[in-house]
Amino acid sequence: MTERTFRIVFASVLLIALYCDLHYVVYGLIALSVFQGVTPWRISRLTMHLRPGPRPHSESVRPDAAPGTARVDFEAERALSLLTAAVLALGSVLFARQLWFLPWFIGFAFFGAGLSGICPLVMCFRWVGLK
Numbered sequence: 001m002t003e004r005t006f007r008i009v010f011a012s013v014l015l016i017a018l019y020c021d022l023h024y025v026v027y028g029l030i031a032l033s034v035f036q037g038v039t040p041w042r043i044s045r046l047t048m049h050l051r052p053g054p055r056p057h058s059e060s061v062r063p064d065a066a067p068g069t070a071r072v073d074f075e076a077e078r079a080l081s082l083l084t085a086a087v088l089a090l091g092s093v094l095f096a097r098q099l100w101f102l103p104w105f106i107g108f109a110f111f112g113a114g115l116s117g118i119c120p121l122v123m124c125f126r127w128v129g130l131k
Contacts, residue, residue, distance in 0.1 A: 007114030025090070
């Protein structure tokens with residue numbers, strides 16, 4: 001599973017959970033995002049290692065970047081996961097009535113990023129200096 005596929009699946013599950021009012025699924029997605037942000041393990045990498053045969057390179061690893069060019073030794077995908085968890089928690093746990101649109105925005109943004117293969121937040125994080 002590539003990062004693009006993971007974003008599409010994540011967004012689809014989030015949007016379906018929001019539409020059907022399944023709060024526990026949203027809480028599970030928040031926990032998954034925190035897990036992926038805190039640990040170096042990501043679902044997309046784990047599924048690539050479990051699949052037999054040759055492994056395609058991960059989209060999060062930039063082969064054109066020279067080693068040591070990142071100013072901060074933290075992956076942009078992990079920062080995206082932590083920010084996603086924070087925004088989802090704000091919009092669906094802490095201020096659910098006032099910020100109801102934030103989880104929907106995250107769902108549609110991830111769906112668009114998965115379909116296009118371009119995530120503006122990851123690009124910004126890399127521009128700032130993350131790996």
